[in-house]
Amino acid sequence: MTIARPVRAMAPGKINVSFRVGPPRPDGYHSVASVYLAVSLYEEVLASPREDGRVTVEVRSGSELDFDLDEIPLDESNLAVKAALLLRDLTGHGSGVHLEITKRVPVAGGMGGGSADAAAALVACSALWDTGLSREELVRISSVLGADVPFALHGGVAVGLGVGDELTPALARKDLHWVLVPASFGLSTPKVYALADKLRERAGTVAEEPEEVDPAVLQAMNSGDVAALARVVSNDLQAAAIEQAPELADILDLGVGEGALAGLVSGSGPTVAFLTAGRRDAEELAQRLSDVAGVVALPVHGPVHGARIMA
Numbered sequence: 001m002t003i004a005r006p007v008r009a010m011a012p013g014k015i016n017v018s019f020r021v022g023p024p025r026p027d028g029y030h031s032v033a034s035v036y037l038a039v040s041l042y043e044e045v046l047a048s049p050r051e052d053g054r055v056t057v058e059v060r061s062g063s064e065l066d067f068d069l070d071e072i073p074l075d076e077s078n079l080a081v082k083a084a085l086l087l088r089d090l091t092g093h094g095s096g097v098h099l100e101i102t103k104r105v106p107v108a109g110g111m112g113g114g115s116a117d118a119a120a121a122l123v124a125c126s127a128l129w130d131t132g133l134s135r136e137e138l139v140r141i142s143s144v145l146g147a148d149v150p151f152a153l154h155g156g157v158a159v160g161l162g163v164g165d166e167l168t169p170a171l172a173r174k175d176l177h178w179v180l181v182p183a184s185f186g187l188s189t190p191k192v193y194a195l196a197d198k199l200r201e202r203a204g205t206v207a208e209e210p211e212e213v214d215p216a217v218l219q220a221m222n223s224g225d226v227a228a229l230a231r232v233v234s235n236d237l238q239a240a241a242i243e244q245a246p247e248l249a250d251i252l253d254l255g256v257g258e259g260a261l262a263g264l265v266s267g268s269g270p271t272v273a274f275l276t277a278g279r280r281d282a283e284e285l286a287q288r289l290s291d292v293a294g295v296v297a298l299p300v301h302g303p304v305h306g307a308r309i310m311a
């Protein structure tokens with residue numbers, strides 16, 4: 001029997017360009033309406049066969065960022081391990097695999113790094129084990145791993161309804177250029193959702209079921225009107241993220257003061273994303289933020305492709 005050769009896959013992090021959150025549901029989740037954008041910060045997963053049938057993982061940093069890799073579990077709760085086990089259980093294909101994750105997306109940063117690991121692991125293991133599943137089939141099975149995993153497979157721009165997993169592709173006429181300011185700490189997604197509920201309760205606001213995303217966001221992306229997009233980006237979790245980490249408000253002010261067209265917290269935070277008019281503006285803003293405030297600032301662009309095999 002020939003032993004399969006290792007397979008390397010990559011998957012992108014994301015920004016929620018617009019994020020509406022409904023009231024809490026009985027299952028602990030919230031209905032959302034998200035405009036997801038995949039950006040050029042990629043996780044990599046190298047899947048190598050193991051003859052002993054075990055599924056194991058190791059994680060290393062592929063970034064200049066100071067990642068707290070100790071935050072990432074190395075047991076069966078690691079999202080990449082969960083993905084490999086799910087694929088093996090569902091298809092009956094495959095045996096043991098060792099997964100080597102190279103992280104570039106901030107850990108617990110609101111950019112779906114763990115979801116990207118799960119998506120890259122699905123693609124890599126599916127090729128390693130020759131399951132014959134299509135991308136669409138992988139997208140369909142992936143939502144049990146987490147609300148954001150289908151989008152990490154899908155990539156590009158998409159509207160996410162349900163818990164974020166019911167995807168419809170959308171279009172961006174132009175590449176959008178952003179500057180990311182990652183934090184040196186993470187925020188817990190469930191805690192930020194719970195705090196958002198509490199803030200609404202305190203303010204006496206009744207959350208509506210978000211049935212669609214803001215059409216102005218899709219229109220601005222469709223027409224490539226970055227200035228119009230800057231006026232409509234928004235995130236219902238932002239206030240809760242700022243309540244947990246008040247320094248995010250200062251970072252938002254700083255970026256806008258330094259010339260960003262708009263700034264918002266990505267997902268449940270704490271990464272802050274600034275929209276700029278183009279590649280040059282993003283590079284210049286990143287430089288200024290690092291000169292003026294000494295923060296790490298990464299220029300990125302999107303849309304980029306979803307999870308895929310690397311040569």
Ligand SMILES: C[C@@](CO)(OP(=O)(O)O)[C@H](O)COP(=O)(O)OP(=O)(O)OC[C@H]1O[C@@H](n2ccc(N)nc2=O)[C@H](O)[C@@H]1O
Pocket residue numbers: 016028029030031032034109110111112113115145146147148149162163164189190193266267268269
């Ligand atoms: C907020 C968002 C925005 O894209 O991203 P991140 O900030 O995590 O990157 C997502 O909704 C996060 O998706 P993901 O991180 O995949 O969530 P999951 O693992 O499925 O769920 C973790 C927990 O988050 C809460 N959760 C998640 C999704 C959702 N629509 N409603 C929720 O209330 C639930 O408490 C759930 O138990």
Ligand SMILES: Nc1ncnc2c1ncn2[C@@H]1O[C@H](COP(=O)(O)OP(=O)(O)O)[C@@H](O)[C@H]1O
Pocket residue numbers: 071072073077078079080101106107108109110111112113114115117118186187189267268269
């Ligand atoms: N492969 C993984 N990479 C990162 N985090 C993981 C992974 N597997 C499980 N986790 C857990 O998920 C949490 C959130 O992960 P992450 O996807 O980085 O952030 P976010 O949900 O804010 O986008 C981490 O704190 C960690 O405990």
